Amino acid sequence: MVIKNEYSYSYIKVSHWLKYSTISPNGIVLDQQRTHLIVSHINSKTVSVYRLQKDYRSLLHIVDVPLLTSPDNFHVDKNGAVWMGAHPVVKEALGHLSNCENPEDYGPSQVLRIVFSKNYQKWEISEPFMDDGRLISSSSIAVPFNNQLLIGSVCRQLVHCDIMPETI
Helix, strand or coil, X not given: CEEECCCCEEECCCCCCCCCCCCCEEEEEECCCCCXXXXXXXXXXXXXXXXXXXXXXXXXXXXEEECCCEEEEEEECXXXXXXXXXXXXXXXXXXXXXXCXXXXXXXCEEXXXXXXXXXXXXXXXXXXXXXXXXXXXXXXXXXXXXXXXXXXXXXXXXXXXXCCHHHC
């Protein structure tokens, strides 16, 4: 099957549901070994971890990590830590999305970092960045590099921060 639109071509041989029923899956990423799928759920404020089965056509649920914030997109760093942009107040993030051009309208931003144990049954969460939305509104992704952090937003800003390893 070839899917075509004015911007791209996609060549798909076979497709199927990997996970049929889930709540607001948004960001997805594979771990470094490409054996586990990590999925953000904005509405339920959780991150789910699944083990990919050998056929790569099915998943085994491992754990749901409660965050008390709405996770967006992921980056896995060279040490295997999972970084994400998050929306601590979803209502304000949604309001910002409907009016991206208005600098007076903004949503709070948060960056979380999760370090999982080898079996994904334990984890440690840190918050290297938090902002009320005036510096960066509605953060969507965070990428660390050499004691620096790049943070992308849903609508308008890209922020660069210097970070100290002991604070993450």
